[in-house]
Amino acid sequence: MVIKESSRLHPVAPLLIPHESIEDCEVDGFHIPKGSRILINVWTIGRDPDIWVEPEKFKPEKFQENNIDLRGRHFELLPFGSGRRSCPGLHLGLTAVHLVLAQLIRCFDWELPNGMTPKDIDMTKKFCLVTTRVQHLMLIPKYRLHI
Numbered sequence: 001m002v003i004k005e006s007s008r009l010h011p012v013a014p015l016l017i018p019h020e021s022i023e024d025c026e027v028d029g030f031h032i033p034k035g036s037r038i039l040i041n042v043w044t045i046g047r048d049p050d051i052w053v054e055p056e057k058f059k060p061e062k063f064q065e066n067n068i069d070l071r072g073r074h075f076e077l078l079p080f081g082s083g084r085r086s087c088p089g090l091h092l093g094l095t096a097v098h099l100v101l102a103q104l105i106r107c108f109d110w111e112l113p114n115g116m117t118p119k120d121i122d123m124t125k126k127f128c129l130v131t132t133r134v135q136h137l138m139l140i141p142k143y144r145l146h147i
């Protein structure tokens with residue numbers, strides 16, 4: 001649920017990768033001519049108040065009462081895209097994220113430096129093909145597995 005919520009609010013590729021329509025088609029009443037460049041704005045979809053309750057808030061419990069997953073079957077959450085050109089590295093990527101996150105939580109306690117509180121963290125992003133934060137996240141790890 002934490003990884004789904006992070007992917008909703010902070011998708012790695014906010015506009016996915018540009019796609020091109022291979023034939024004329026109509027989507028939701030809009031005519032899309034063959035050869036159009038299509039950008040899917042998953043950043044905006046992830047913050048759409050018609051879809052999400054309290055869209056700006058990080059609340060993993062949003063996924064407690066539903067079966068929305070992030071493998072491209074639920075169009076409200078598409079961090080890996082969907083369909084034939086979706087991410088072929090989905091399983092590897094998700095496994096790596098689960099593994100690294102689990103290790104970071106299990107092996108360390110984390111503190112913010114210089115008396116900062118979570119509210120002081122600047123989440124401003126640099127929008128590009130792949131999104132990064134403007135300010136690097138600074139944390140102090142304290143190793144807690146003393147074997």
Ligand code: HEM
Binds near residue numbers: 080093094
């Ligand atoms: C958490 C990790 C990852 C995320 C969030 C991610 C996300 C994405 C997204 C959003 C796309 C574009 C899909 C679209 O436009 O519909 C994509 C495409 C792609 N990804 Fe990933 N990816 C991840 C990991 C990986 C890994 C581990 C690999 C390879 C080992 C990989 C290889 C690719 C390739 C080759 C494409 C282009 C597919 C195509 O154009 O047909 N990705 N990825």
